[in-house]
Amino acid sequence: MITDEQKKQIELENTKIAENIHPIKHRLVIFSGKGGVGKTTVSVNIAYGLHIQGYKTGILDADVTGPNVPKMIGISGGLHTEDNRIIPQESHGVKVVSMASFLSPDQAVIWRGPMRSKLLNQFLGDVVWGNLDYLIADLPPGTGDEILTMTQKMEPTMAIIVTTPQEVSLIDSARAISMAKQMNIPHIALIENMSGLLCPQCGHRIDLFGSGGGKKQAEAMAIDFLGIIPIDIQARQLADKGKPFILEKATSDISMAIMDIVKRIDAFEN
Amino acid sequence: MITDEQKKQIELENTKIAENIHPIKHRLVIFSGKGGVGKTTVSVNIAYGLHIQGYKTGILDADVTGPNVPKMIGISGGLHTEDNRIIPQESHGVKVVSMASFLSPDQAVIWRGPMRSKLLNQFLGDVVWGNLDYLIADLPPGTGDEILTMTQKMEPTMAIIVTTPQEVSLIDSARAISMAKQMNIPHIALIENMSGLLCPQCGHRIDLFGSGGGKKQAEAMAIDFLGIIPIDIQARQLADKGKPFILEKATSDISMAIMDIVKRIDAFEN
Numbered sequence: 001m002i003t004d005e006q007k008k009q010i011e012l013e014n015t016k017i018a019e020n021i022h023p024i025k026h027r028l029v030i031f032s033g034k035g036g037v038g039k040t041t042v043s044v045n046i047a048y049g050l051h052i053q054g055y056k057t058g059i060l061d062a063d064v065t066g067p068n069v070p071k072m073i074g075i076s077g078g079l080h081t082e083d084n085r086i087i088p089q090e091s092h093g094v095k096v097v098s099m100a101s102f103l104s105p106d107q108a109v110i111w112r113g114p115m116r117s118k119l120l121n122q123f124l125g126d127v128v129w130g131n132l133d134y135l136i137a138d139l140p141p142g143t144g145d146e147i148l149t150m151t152q153k154m155e156p157t158m159a160i161i162v163t164t165p166q167e168v169s170l171i172d173s174a175r176a177i178s179m180a181k182q183m184n185i186p187h188i189a190l191i192e193n194m195s196g197l198l199c200p201q202c203g204h205r206i207d208l209f210g211s212g213g214g215k216k217q218a219e220a221m222a223i224d225f226l227g228i229i230p231i232d233i234q235a236r237q238l239a240d241k242g243k244p245f246i247l248e249k250a251t252s253d254i255s256m257a258i259m260d261i262v263k264r265i266d267a268f269e270n
Numbered sequence: 271m272i273t274d275e276q277k278k279q280i281e282l283e284n285t286k287i288a289e290n291i292h293p294i295k296h297r298l299v300i301f302s303g304k305g306g307v308g309k310t311t312v313s314v315n316i317a318y319g320l321h322i323q324g325y326k327t328g329i330l331d332a333d334v335t336g337p338n339v340p341k342m343i344g345i346s347g348g349l350h351t352e353d354n355r356i357i358p359q360e361s362h363g364v365k366v367v368s369m370a371s372f373l374s375p376d377q378a379v380i381w382r383g384p385m386r387s388k389l390l391n392q393f394l395g396d397v398v399w400g401n402l403d404y405l406i407a408d409l410p411p412g413t414g415d416e417i418l419t420m421t422q423k424m425e426p427t428m429a430i431i432v433t434t435p436q437e438v439s440l441i442d443s444a445r446a447i448s449m450a451k452q453m454n455i456p457h458i459a460l461i462e463n464m465s466g467l468l469c470p471q472c473g474h475r476i477d478l479f480g481s482g483g484g485k486k487q488a489e490a491m492a493i494d495f496l497g498i499i500p501i502d503i504q505a506r507q508l509a510d511k512g513k514p515f516i517l518e519k520a521t522s523d524i525s526m527a528i529m530d531i532v533k534r535i536d537a538f539e540n
Contacts, residue, residue, distance in 0.1 A: 033336050035411040036306005040438075065412035066303050066442045106444035106491070108413045110452065113383030116414065141305040141411060142335035143378045144386065167510035168310075172336045174376035182380065201474030208467075208478075208503055210510075221376070233478055240437035240480075 017125040017153050024058075026134045026269045029156040029185070032163060033172025035141035038193040039162045040068050041239050042229065043138035045246045045255075046160075047094050049262035052246070055133040058088060060123050061098030062150050063140040064116040065109045070100045074242025078102065086127045092247060095132070097123050113145035120149050141172075143179045151183040158269060159185040160226065164194045165213040173214075177221050187268060189224035190214055191261060197231040226264050229257045287395040287423050294328075296404045296539045299426040299455070302433060303442025305411035308463040309432045310338050311509050312499065313408035315516045315525075316430075319532035321364050322516070325403040328358060330393050331368035332420050333410040334386040335379045340370045344512025348372065356397045362517060365402070367393050383415035390419050411442075413449045421453040428539065429455040430496065434464045435483040443484075447491050457538060459494035460484055461531060467501040496534050499527045 002010075021027065030043045043059065050057045061069035070076060073091045079101045080087045088095040099109060099119065109116075129135065137154060140146050150156070159180040163173035173190065180188045192214025197206040208231065218225035232254040235245045246255045272280075291297065300313045313329065320327045331339035340346060343361045349371045350357045358365040369379060369389065379386075399405065407424060410416050420426070429450040433443035443460065450458045462484025467476040478501065488495035502524040505515045516525045 034305060034338075035336075036304060063412075065414050066305075066445070068304075068438045068441065071438055071441060105441060106448050108445040108449035108452065110413050110418060110449055112415050112418060142333075143380050144335050144414070145382050148380060148382060166506060168338045168341055171338065171341060171375065175336070175378040178376050179378035179380055182378065197476075197478075199469035199471060199474055199476060201469060201476075202472040204469055204471035206467075206469060206471075206476075206503065207507075208501075209506065231478075233476065236436060236479065237477075 013121055013125060014153070017121060020125050020127070020129065021135070021154060024129060024132045024135045026158070027154055027156045028134065028158050028160060028265070029137045029139055029150055029154065030160045030162060031139040031147060031176055032141055032161060033143070033174070033176040034169045037162050037164045037169055039141070040072060040138050041235065042162050042191060042193055043136055044069060044072050044244050045258045046262055046265070047134070047136045048092065048244045048246045049258050050134050050266070051094050053262060053266060056131060057134045057136065058095035058129055058132045060135060060137040061096065061100065062120055062123070062137045062146050064099045064111065064119055064146060066140060067098045067100035069096060069098050069138055071242060072239050073244060082128070084126070086122070088127055088129065095129065097127050117145055117149040120146060121153060124153050143175060147179065151185060156185050158187040158189065158265070161188070161190050162193050163190065163214050163217070165192055165210040167213070170213050170217055174217065174221065177223060187224070189226045189268070190218040191226045191229060193229045194231045195228045200233065224268070227257055227261045230254055283391055283395060284423070287391060290395050290397070290399065291405070291424060294399060294402045294405045296428070297424055297426045298404065298428050298430060298535070299407045299409055299420055299424065300430045300432060301409040301417060301446055302411055302431060303413070303444070303446040304433070304439045307432050307434045307439055309411070310342060310408050311505065312432050312461060312463055313406055314339060314342050314514050315528045316532055316535070317364050317404070317406045318362065318514045318516045319528050320404050320536070323532060323536060326401060327404045327406065328365035328399055328402045330405060330407040331366065331370065332390055332393070332407045332416050334369045334381065334389055334416060336410060337368045337370035339366060339368050339408055341512060342509050343514060352398070354396070356392070358397055358399065365399065367397050387415055387419040390416060391423060394423050413445060417449065421455060426455050428457040428459065428535070430459050430461060432461050432463050433484050433487070435462055435480040437483070440483050440487055444487065444491065447493060457494070459496045459538070460488040461496045462498045464501045465498045470503065494538070496531045497527060500524055
């Protein structure tokens with residue numbers, strides 16, 4: 001049972017979040033049913049793609065127990081607070097908050113759902129996001145607490161589901177799409193990532209995860225398809241070094257694919 | 271606040287779980303910090319490897335929101351109950367319970383942590399596991415509710431962490447290892463999966479996720495290293511078709527790697 005006092009607290013928190021978040025016109029959640037589909041890499045590069053297009057952009061790393069955004073964009077160190085509010089870190093012009101900023105490298109976050117949701121509420125309500133155009137939330141895999149909290153509190157304008165063409169990934173992304181529909185997110189779209197792989201030596205096309213399944217799924221489930229992103233070995237190496245490939249390899253196939261997707265997102269949102 | 275009645279209920283449930291689970295001598299939890307490292311594929315093939323070695327084996331799919339075990343071993347349909355207890359499904363001699371058995375293919379499980387933990391308690395306490403030698407629990411990525419519930423209630427004899435050699439995966443597996451240590455799991459070991467990739471056309475070694483990072487990490491964190499499993503494109507295709515590669519391609523490099531790991535697990539546990 002919830003007391004009147006607790007109820008009042010929750011209402012106050014919700015008001016604070018709404019006041020902080022509503023001025024940001026475009027609020028995107030990026031998720032996947034299955035882990036390891038490159039969701040964080042896609043989130044980070046979409047954020048930088050929007051920044052290249054001239055938009056003020058922030059990334060909210062909503063993966064509380066496996067926060068990888070800071071590593072992928074090469075930032076470390078803690079978050080600062082001012083007047084009890086959190087100042088986001090900034091890297092190459094994009095603002096970021098992440099649980100990783102509170103942790104030492106191998107520290108585990110053994111938190112049950114209510115604790116994780118509480119942190120996300122703070123990331124939404126207590127961070128000085130400033131006058132952003134786009135806020136991108138990178139969510140953990142699955143359809144659990146973080147996704148519920150973020151869709152309820154952030155009120156996203158768009159949900160982007162990332163999948164690989166692999167069948168087990170498509171099964172899980174179908175579940176994620178169903179969830180986005182149930183949560184009444186106004187616009188839902190799919191990206192197929194890690195599609196195809198060419199041998200760097202002989203150019204042979206290696207069918208690592210298959211290809212084409214994402215587009216078919218988007219059509220079958222009547223949502224928008226944003227595009228295909230190829231596998232690129234250098235992209236993985238750059239991510240390990242903390243460098244978004246869209247900044248480092250702007251003319252590569254993979255960066256062109258992201259920029260096409262960014263333009264499609266922007267067309268939908270404006 | 272918890273009432274006396276609720277407290278009594280919890281104690282009854284814990285007793286029921288202990289009575290059901292303790293007769294199974296070897297209780298393994300398999301997890302990873304990061305998703306998409308092949309954890310489920312590894313879990314399934316270890317289970318069949320133990321079965322090939324003559325052990326009675328069961329798989330508990332503890333990934334409530336993204337349950338993929340049934341798909342990977344080619345079973346479908348629902349679970350049956352008898353006298354209010356759940357009868358596990360069986361495929362090629364291995365027993366399985368999974369949330370997938372309760373769902374239609376694209377149905378999302380939008381459950382917060384307490385609901386997910388409740389289901390796992392049922393999988394531990396209400397399933398007729400029979401006289402198994404090994405129970406393998408395939409856990410979701412991260413370090414959240416499912417992992418807490420399973421390690422507290424199942425009292426695993428061994429934790430196996432699966433990682434790829436990729437640096438972002440190693441960061442998350444370090445967190446998972448720390449958690450296993452904090453949870454006082456008696457034996458903790460690491461597997462490096464998706465190591466190396468040879469072009470099927472020209473044999474060129476493609477550095478997709480790197481290699482060798484797992485062994486170094488195991489040494490640095492003073493846990494056992496169980497071995498390296500190479501990437502195999504056919505294994506992915508077989509998984510999509512619901513066929514564990516250890517049954518279908520028993521003499522392949524990847525199956526040999528699993529059997530070596532199975533023998534190492536068995537030596538540790540006996």
